[in-house]
Amino acid sequence: MRISRRAQAVAPFYAMEFGKHAATLESQGHHVIKLSIGEPDFGAPPAVRDAMRAVMDGRPMPYTAALGQPELRQAIARFYRDEHGVEVDPARVVVTAGASAALVLATAALVDAGDEVIIGDPSYPCNRQIVESFGAHVTLVPATAETRFQPDAASVRSHWTDGTRGVMIATPSNPTGTSIPAGELAAICELARERDAWRLVDEIYLNLSDHDDQGRPPRSVLSSDPDAIVINSFSKYFGMTGWRLGWCVVPEPLVPAMERLAQNYFLCASAPAQHAALACFSAESLAVCEARRVELAERRALVLEGLARIGLPVPVPPDGAFYAYFDVSHTGLTSWGFCERALREAHVALTPGKDFGLHTAGTHVRLSYAASADDLREGIARLGRFVATLG
Numbered sequence: 001m002r003i004s005r006r007a008q009a010v011a012p013f014y015a016m017e018f019g020k021h022a023a024t025l026e027s028q029g030h031h032v033i034k035l036s037i038g039e040p041d042f043g044a045p046p047a048v049r050d051a052m053r054a055v056m057d058g059r060p061m062p063y064t065a066a067l068g069q070p071e072l073r074q075a076i077a078r079f080y081r082d083e084h085g086v087e088v089d090p091a092r093v094v095v096t097a098g099a100s101a102a103l104v105l106a107t108a109a110l111v112d113a114g115d116e117v118i119i120g121d122p123s124y125p126c127n128r129q130i131v132e133s134f135g136a137h138v139t140l141v142p143a144t145a146e147t148r149f150q151p152d153a154a155s156v157r158s159h160w161t162d163g164t165r166g167v168m169i170a171t172p173s174n175p176t177g178t179s180i181p182a183g184e185l186a187a188i189c190e191l192a193r194e195r196d197a198w199r200l201v202d203e204i205y206l207n208l209s210d211h212d213d214q215g216r217p218p219r220s221v222l223s224s225d226p227d228a229i230v231i232n233s234f235s236k237y238f239g240m241t242g243w244r245l246g247w248c249v250v251p252e253p254l255v256p257a258m259e260r261l262a263q264n265y266f267l268c269a270s271a272p273a274q275h276a277a278l279a280c281f282s283a284e285s286l287a288v289c290e291a292r293r294v295e296l297a298e299r300r301a302l303v304l305e306g307l308a309r310i311g312l313p314v315p316v317p318p319d320g321a322f323y324a325y326f327d328v329s330h331t332g333l334t335s336w337g338f339c340e341r342a343l344r345e346a347h348v349a350l351t352p353g354k355d356f357g358l359h360t361a362g363t364h365v366r367l368s369y370a371a372s373a374d375d376l377r378e379g380i381a382r383l384g385r386f387v388a389t390l391g
Contacts, residue, residue, distance in 0.1 A: 010129050015351040015366075018339060022349040033371070033379035036349040038174060038322065040239045040370045042292055044276075045285040048240070052276035061271045066262040067255070068095025068247070069274045075281045076247055083207065084220040092249050094258050097269045099204055099233035099246035103130050105265065106229050106248055109257045110198050111136045116163040120151040121357030122325070122364070124174045124202070131168070139164070142359035145315040149176040149325065149360075153187035160195070167192045170202035171221075172209055175356045175366035176325040177300075177318025179209060179218065186224040199228040204246075207237040208293055209320030218320075227251045234273075236321070237289055238280050245273045296322050299369045299376055306380035307367075310387050322370040325353075329363040331390050338365055346386040348379045 015036050022032045043049070055061075067073065073093040080088045096102040103126070111117065113135030119127055121140040128138045141151045141159050150173060167188060171180040180188070189199045201221040209218045221228045233246040246269075250258055262268070279285055300317075303324050307314055312326045328338045335352040342348045353364040369376055 006133055009132070011125070013125060014355040018343060018349050018351060021343060025343070025347060030347050032343070032347045032349055033375050033382060034349045035367045035369070035371055035376070035379050036351045038236070038368050038370060039241045040236065040292070040296075040322070041372050041375075042239050044238060044240045044243065045280065045288040047279040047282055047285045047288075048238070048276050051279040052272060055272055055275045064095075064268045064271050064274055066259050066266075066268050068093065068269060069271075072274050072278055073247075075278055079281055080220060080222065080249070083217055084223065086220050086222045088222065088249055089252070092252055092255060094248050094250060094255070094262065095269050095274060096246045096248060096262070097266050098244040099202070099231050099235065099248075100126065101244075101266055101269070102231045102233075102246045102248040103127065103202075105258055105261050106200055106231065106250070107131055107134055107136075108261050108265070109250075109254055110166055110200070110229070112165075114163070115165040116161055118151070118156055118159055118164060118167045120149075120169065120173070121359045122149060122173070122175055122353065123168075123357060124170055125355050125357075127168050127170075127202070136165075137163075140357055140359070142357075144359075148178040148180070148316050149173065150178055150180045150184075151188065152180075152184050153191055156188050157191060160191075164195070164197060166198040166200060168200045168202070170204070172205040172318065172320030174205070174321060175323050175351070175353075175364075176316060177205075177321040177323040178316050179319050182219055182224070185221055189221065189225040189228055193225065193227070199225060200231065201228050202231045204231065204233045204236055205321035206232070207289070208296060208322065210297065222249065229254070234277055234280060237293070238277075238285075239289075239292070240273075240277070240280075243270070243273045243277075245269055245277055296369070299373055300324070302373060302376055303367065303369045303380065306377070306384075310380060310384035312383065312387065322368055324367045324369060325360075325364050326367065327363055328365055331387065333390070334362045335360075335365045336362070342383060342386055345389075346382040348382050348386070 077090040115136040230249040234240040
């Protein structure tokens with residue numbers, strides 16, 4: 001059987017690969033502390049689970065519209081108004097089979113073979129893989145601790161070429177949990193807009209970000225760039241990873257293309273998941289999610305203190321998501337070797353920087369603090385004993 005060059009060129013998602021190795025160790029009777037996958041341990045809010053049980057009563061579950069159930073699109077638009085002070089026309093909301101499907105649809109709608117797309121390094125690996133699958137060239141912009149491991153307007157400008165057609169940004173970022181300051185994000189988007197290039201901003205972790213001194217949540221990029229393409233998901237803030245439900249907000253002219261692509265690629269997102277997700281936006285569910293956001297901040301403090309204590313520095317403390325990106329270069333191991341040995345010897349699963357780009361691939365490791373506080377304490381204790389053996 002001939003396998004396409006596209007499929008052969010796709011690199012593994014190493015976080016998932018280490019997850020598989022962890023599962024093998026568990027099958028052998030070992031207790032593995034899994035800090036490699038960005039999956040909250042709390043699941044969907046109770047009202048959402050109740051809504052799913054109610055809708056699965058034997059009633060027919062036909063396809064929804066390709067763009068999503070109208071009531072859910074309206075609820076998402078209200079969420080932007082109430083939480084972020086941004087008016088979004090529900091007609092611009094596209095409900096998708098997870099944020100991954102939103103990325104596929106948006107990339108298919110925006111990218112032609114030979115285009116150049118700017119993406120930060122480090123960044124979520126699947127973004128690069130999806131862009132390259134559609135024949136575009138990814139220009140990685142190395143980011144350092146000085147810019148919070150995020151691209152800034154100056155670095156984007158210096159990497160711009162005549163072939164650049166768009167910019168992909170994630171704020172807060174996976175793997176670092178760091179955000180781009182609002183003014184800098186607006187400057188990047190304005191730079192691209194002036195060059196008639198699209199701006200795609202991944203806000204999957206936006207509502208897990210720290211609030212300001214007045215208790216206000218961070219602003220969406222839509223507040224400064226209404227024509228940006230925004231990707232979001234029910235997986236992280238709402239804890240619905242396995243439900244595979246996401247959304248994007250796109251400029252009005254892009255909606256017909258997104259609809260045609262959705263009809264052909266996915267038909268629609270899961271109908272039961274869409275029905276249940278309406279309960280995400282109840283006052284009860286939002287209160288649950290906010291309490292969990294606060295709990296994740298407490299877990300972050302636990303992790304940052306613990307990693308500092310055992311000699312694994314985090315160069316830039318995260319301000320959102322649930323990741324810490326720490327430096328292992330002083331241990332004498334590459335990030336890959338560190339993760340392999342930590343899993344084999346300490347039974348702690350982590351993710352090497354190789355997943356997230358080139359610039360910090362060999363020196364940094366991602367830890368997900370979406371696990372329970374007990375698991376985090378035990379994982380750090382095990383890592384401390386492991387690091388001590390390295391001298």
